Amino acid sequence: MHTRSQQVDQDRRFVGLEAVFKPLAQPLKLLNDFLSAQINFFEPELQDLVRYSLEHKGKRIRPMLVFYSAWKDEQEISEDLVKLAAIIELTHLATLVHDDILDEAIIRHNIPTIFNGYGPKIAVLLGDALFAHALVLAAEFESQEISLTIAQSIRRVCAGEIKQTFHSSKDTYSLEDYYRVVDLKTAELFYVSCLLGARLGGFSEDYVNAVGFFGRDLGIVYQLYDDLVDVIESEKHTGKTLGTDFSSGKRTLPTLRLIDKLSFQDRAKFLKDVKADEISLEDFKSMLTHHDVFSDVFDILSKRIESAGLSIANYNKLPSFSHLMKVRDLLSSQVKRLQDLSAA
Amino acid sequence: MHTRSQQVDQDRRFVGLEAVFKPLAQPLKLLNDFLSAQINFFEPELQDLVRYSLEHKGKRIRPMLVFYSAWKDEQEISEDLVKLAAIIELTHLATLVHDDILDEAIIRHNIPTIFNGYGPKIAVLLGDALFAHALVLAAEFESQEISLTIAQSIRRVCAGEIKQTFHSSKDTYSLEDYYRVVDLKTAELFYVSCLLGARLGGFSEDYVNAVGFFGRDLGIVYQLYDDLVDVIESEKHTGKTLGTDFSSGKRTLPTLRLIDKLSFQDRAKFLKDVKADEISLEDFKSMLTHHDVFSDVFDILSKRIESAGLSIANYNKLPSFSHLMKVRDLLSSQVKRLQDLSAA
Numbered sequence: 001m002h003t004r005s006q007q008v009d010q011d012r013r014f015v016g017l018e019a020v021f022k023p024l025a026q027p028l029k030l031l032n033d034f035l036s037a038q039i040n041f042f043e044p045e046l047q048d049l050v051r052y053s054l055e056h057k058g059k060r061i062r063p064m065l066v067f068y069s070a071w072k073d074e075q076e077i078s079e080d081l082v083k084l085a086a087i088i089e090l091t092h093l094a095t096l097v098h099d100d101i102l103d104e105a106i107i108r109h110n111i112p113t114i115f116n117g118y119g120p121k122i123a124v125l126l127g128d129a130l131f132a133h134a135l136v137l138a139a140e141f142e143s144q145e146i147s148l149t150i151a152q153s154i155r156r157v158c159a160g161e162i163k164q165t166f167h168s169s170k171d172t173y174s175l176e177d178y179y180r181v182v183d184l185k186t187a188e189l190f191y192v193s194c195l196l197g198a199r200l201g202g203f204s205e206d207y208v209n210a211v212g213f214f215g216r217d218l219g220i221v222y223q224l225y226d227d228l229v230d231v232i233e234s235e236k237h238t239g240k241t242l243g244t245d246f247s248s249g250k251r252t253l254p255t256l257r258l259i260d261k262l263s264f265q266d267r268a269k270f271l272k273d274v275k276a277d278e279i280s281l282e283d284f285k286s287m288l289t290h291h292d293v294f295s296d297v298f299d300i301l302s303k304r305i306e307s308a309g310l311s312i313a314n315y316n317k318l319p320s321f322s323h324l325m326k327v328r329d330l331l332s333s334q335v336k337r338l339q340d341l342s343a344a
Numbered sequence: 345m346h347t348r349s350q351q352v353d354q355d356r357r358f359v360g361l362e363a364v365f366k367p368l369a370q371p372l373k374l375l376n377d378f379l380s381a382q383i384n385f386f387e388p389e390l391q392d393l394v395r396y397s398l399e400h401k402g403k404r405i406r407p408m409l410v411f412y413s414a415w416k417d418e419q420e421i422s423e424d425l426v427k428l429a430a431i432i433e434l435t436h437l438a439t440l441v442h443d444d445i446l447d448e449a450i451i452r453h454n455i456p457t458i459f460n461g462y463g464p465k466i467a468v469l470l471g472d473a474l475f476a477h478a479l480v481l482a483a484e485f486e487s488q489e490i491s492l493t494i495a496q497s498i499r500r501v502c503a504g505e506i507k508q509t510f511h512s513s514k515d516t517y518s519l520e521d522y523y524r525v526v527d528l529k530t531a532e533l534f535y536v537s538c539l540l541g542a543r544l545g546g547f548s549e550d551y552v553n554a555v556g557f558f559g560r561d562l563g564i565v566y567q568l569y570d571d572l573v574d575v576i577e578s579e580k581h582t583g584k585t586l587g588t589d590f591s592s593g594k595r596t597l598p599t600l601r602l603i604d605k606l607s608f609q610d611r612a613k614f615l616k617d618v619k620a621d622e623i624s625l626e627d628f629k630s631m632l633t634h635h636d637v638f639s640d641v642f643d644i645l646s647k648r649i650e651s652a653g654l655s656i657a658n659y660n661k662l663p664s665f666s667h668l669m670k671v672r673d674l675l676s677s678q679v680k681r682l683q684d685l686s687a688a
Contacts, residue, residue, distance in 0.1 A: 042503070043499065045504075135491065139495055144488065158476065162390060
């Protein structure tokens with residue numbers, strides 16, 4: 001079940017992304033230049049691989065959060081902030097290179113993965129080297145806070161992935177377990193992007209913490225959205241083999257909520273059918289509709305989106321506020337689009 | 345050729361190791377206690393795996409170098425030095441966990457590898473988490489030097505492994521390439537152990553650099569020795585499937601020296617026979633003897649052992665000197681033992 005190759009592409013249709021990125025044209029150019037310049041700091045043996053892996057340009061959501069959390073109108077983006085954005089993007093890139101081994105993914109961001117092109121050995125080592133270089137850059141700051149926070153985050157992301165790998169297809173895997181996995185594997189880097197961005201921006205400790213909560217909520221929404229896409233969206237739109245989580249037995253929010261809602265007997269039958277691979281994605285979606293799981297799940301999402309806004313509500317006079325809210329609203333509109341699709 | 349499972353065990357017969365370790369009883373106890381105490385700092389999801397991986401107790405050669413490079417008679421071992429030794433040992437452990445994926449190794453230090461017991465996914469993630477925790481500890485120092493040096497070293501070790509993976513079975517792989525691989529993948533951590541140990545010990549910059557050179561030479565000797573064991577020692581003594589490098593096509597010093605010495609025609613035939621897997625280990629050893637490759641290789645090793653001693657010769661009044669020389673002499677006697685075996 002886990003051995004077939006998968007096509008993974010997280011560049012889902014993100015309507016409205018460009019508008020939210022527009023004020024970031026200059027910082028993102030600085031980031032791209034900074035990342036390209038890093039290639040030369042790697043050992044010659046690594047440079048071609050690093051160059052290739054940098055071609056996997058993601059949506060740059062984490063750098064966006066770094067820049068917006070530290071946003072001040074009319075002020076130049078500092079070199080330190082660009083470096084922080086690069087550290088977090090390299091860390092994210094490293095997790096993707098290793099994820100693609102775990103998922104046996106052959107495509108990401110529309111180009112072949114390192115795993116696919118060079119095999120698992122090179123993917124293990126290149127991911128390690130990308131982690132290491134992120135921490136080299138972190139160690140160039142005077143304060144140890146960036147090094148400490150990033151290293152801890154990497155450990156937490158691994159803990160989340162390990163919990164998911166060990167438990168997410170087991171009958172004992174609970175909603176609580178799922179939230180813990182989401183918090184560790186995804187929300188952590190969103191949180192750190194906002195927290196350290198605001199810290200480098202020189203803001204008050206109160207704002208730094210508030211924007212950290214905002215980032216964590218946003219990361220949770222992002223992962224829940226991503227898991228829902230897997231169930232709701234068609235392959236044509238997403239470039240990802242549909243229902244891969246479901247067919248691989250990995251349980252995400254809809255499955256877990258459905259299991260909660262089923263009667264004792266129906267649950268036993270459902271779990272048995274899933275194990276025997278006797279439920280099609282269409283059957284599964286019908287069950288979700290029938291048991292009102294979709295409305296439940298979208299309710300959870302909209303509460304989390306609201307919570308993100310509340311975290312930073314006290315700071316609505318800061319220039320960063322409207323930008324961060326636009327990021328939140330963008331995610332919210334993606335969720336709304338999925339909700340409409342699920343009802344269609 | 346690369347797909348068969350291998351039994352890897354680097355706990356080779358190291359006669360005299362105990363005597364050299366004797367003065368380190370207390371520091372090594374502190375190190376073991378420190379490492380055990382680290383388990384609780386990992387996320388709960390990781391703790392069992394970390395506990396298991398810490399059971400792979402290596403020879404502690406790198407911590408030995410840390411402690412001896414900073415050695416002062418009659419002085420307590422500082423907490424910082426113990427922490428540094430732990431950082432380097434965790435880094436080494438992480439590289440082993442990832443190496444075992446690359447080598448598909450099933451046994452190390454006489455217990456099943458993480459790769460063998462838990463599969464490649466968990467091995468990738470646990471290795472990452474061990475790297476990350478090493479860097480968390482590094483970030484607890486006031487100065488950034490430890491963080492920066494360790495992160496750079498991890499990147500360099502990866503560069504060495506990548507070069508080896510890509511090139512070491514190709515006809516273009518030269519002696520120069522081999523030395524570069526040895527320098528990156530093995531000598532780097534020996535170098536760092538000595539350099540940072542001496543630095544934390546508060547010694548002069550001159551001594552710090554000298555002992556760094558000593559460590560690098562020792563690391564090179566160690567790797568060359570290890571590669572020679574693969575050719576010379578019998579399985580019974582080493583617990584390692586013999587000749588794995590040779591049969592997997594990975595070229596190390598003896599093969600490369602032999603190729604250099606063969607006539608144009610003999611070389612072409614040898615390379616063809618190796619590719620066709622038509623040379624037994626016994627044939628290969630006969631060729632090495634016939635072409636005087638062993639004497640050549642042991643000459644290279646003894647020069648490097650001498651060089652290590654010369655690096656620190658100026659510091660023969662320091663309490664560290666005699667201890668470091670004993671480590672060197674221990675390696676030297678292992679090499680001598682191999683030399684006797686090769687002549688037998």
